[in-house]
Amino acid sequence: MDKIISIENLTKSFGGIKAVDDVSFFVKKSEIKALIGPNGAGKTTLFNVITKLYSKDKGRVLFMNKDMEPYKPHNLIEIGISRTFQNIQLVDEMDILENVMLGCHTNTKTNMIDAFLHLPKNKKEEKKAAENALEILKFLKIDDISDKYPSEIPFGYKRLVEIARALCIKPVMLLLDEPAAGLNESETNRLLKTIFRIWEQGVSILLIEHDMNLVMNCSHSIVVMDNGKKIAEGPPSYIQNNKEVLKAYFGK
Ligand SMILES: Nc1ncnc2c1ncn2[C@@H]1O[C@H](COP(=O)(O)OP(=O)(O)OP(=O)(O)O)[C@@H](O)[C@H]1O
Ligand SMILES: [Mg+2]
Structure with a gap:
């Protein structure tokens, strides 16, 4: 199976807070993968480590099977990784x-x-x-x-x-950080269509999003984080009924 990006045991702390705590998952080529989790779960920090805004403490990120360690932020343009904020x-x-x-x-x-x-x-x-x-x-x-x-x-x-x-x-890989935040329903529907059209061009997408309708309708697979840790991963149908996920969102 072709992986575009692999996150391996990634860890990033701020002082005493483990914002990303030993997280591993990968995105397949031509896949739309969602990264979800409650506020403060560590999703944006993970993006910031991937895109070299933050250095990691442990673990590694492989892009097209190549360790991203030597890359600087400006190298991401050359290798085809792009993001929104x-x-x-x-x-x-x-x-x-x-x-x-x-x-x-x-x-x-x-x-x-x-x-x-x-x-x-x-x-x-x-x-x-x-x-x-x-x-x-x-x-x-x-x-x-x-x-x-x-x-x-x-x-x-x-x-x-x-x-x-x-x-x-x-880009060959696009990282979207909460693209639906603040959008109304019709704007969100338009965004959904836009994401699909970008994906149809062969772009692999990693999508952070709180809008569950959008996430469930557009992603092939979902990773769930809570308190820095990955707590679940699977297709939308699995994540929707996962006890750990429901607890993370509603159990606190
Ligand atoms: N630059 C930073 N300095 C110190 N702490 C940080 C920094 N960036 C993030 N954090 C902390 O790391 C944790 C994870 O934050 P992060 O922004 O990654 O969460 P998130 O999952 O993107 O949340 P949200 O859904 O609210 O955007 C939080 O406790 C946050 O306060
Ligand atoms: Mg965030």
Whole structure:
């Protein structure tokens, strides 16, 4: 079986808190895998370790069977890993097209102003980046807002713009951190369709999400974390009725 990414015994502590505690699982190629768990379970920390924003304490991450240890954050663009952030990070002073273009040069920087400072100064390169960004906005069916500013578009669109930015590098693996947070029902339905369309392009997806409808409807397999630990893993039908999972969500 082809694995795109393997997390092996990953551990990350902050002071006395084991945010990620000996977690192992893998994502198969062309799979949509969900990572769920109550607030503070360690989901975002796991993303931050994978994308090199945080160093790990123990364990390893293999991407296409290669240990990611030597990689730096900027190497992720080259190997094709991209992500979105839980908190929307659009630069208010830039229009949507320019915001998406930021993704061509960075896909892991939490600080988009920093990304802005590293935009190419070369006109030819900039034109290519603009064409690429517009193509992605078209793919996501939001090219009608390309010249708008973040303050002028609805919240649901902002999440899609973040996804557009992550798609700029044509990733093979996309990490989405709570893409449905703050969306209404129709925006969430649109997001579901969007996730499927990205997946149809051959992109493997790891999705952190609290919206259980979305998770159950789009993932092939689910990993559940609680207090830093993996407590369950399996297809949606199994996770829905798993006692440990129900206890983690409702038992406290
Ligand atoms: N940079 C940090 N410094 C100190 N503690 C942190 C840091 N990042 C995360 N933590 C702690 O690690 C634990 C896991 O947090 P994390 O953000 O990974 O959870 P999460 O599963 O993403 O939660 P949520 O669903 O609320 O986003 C929490 O106790 C959190 O307070
Ligand atoms: Mg989180």
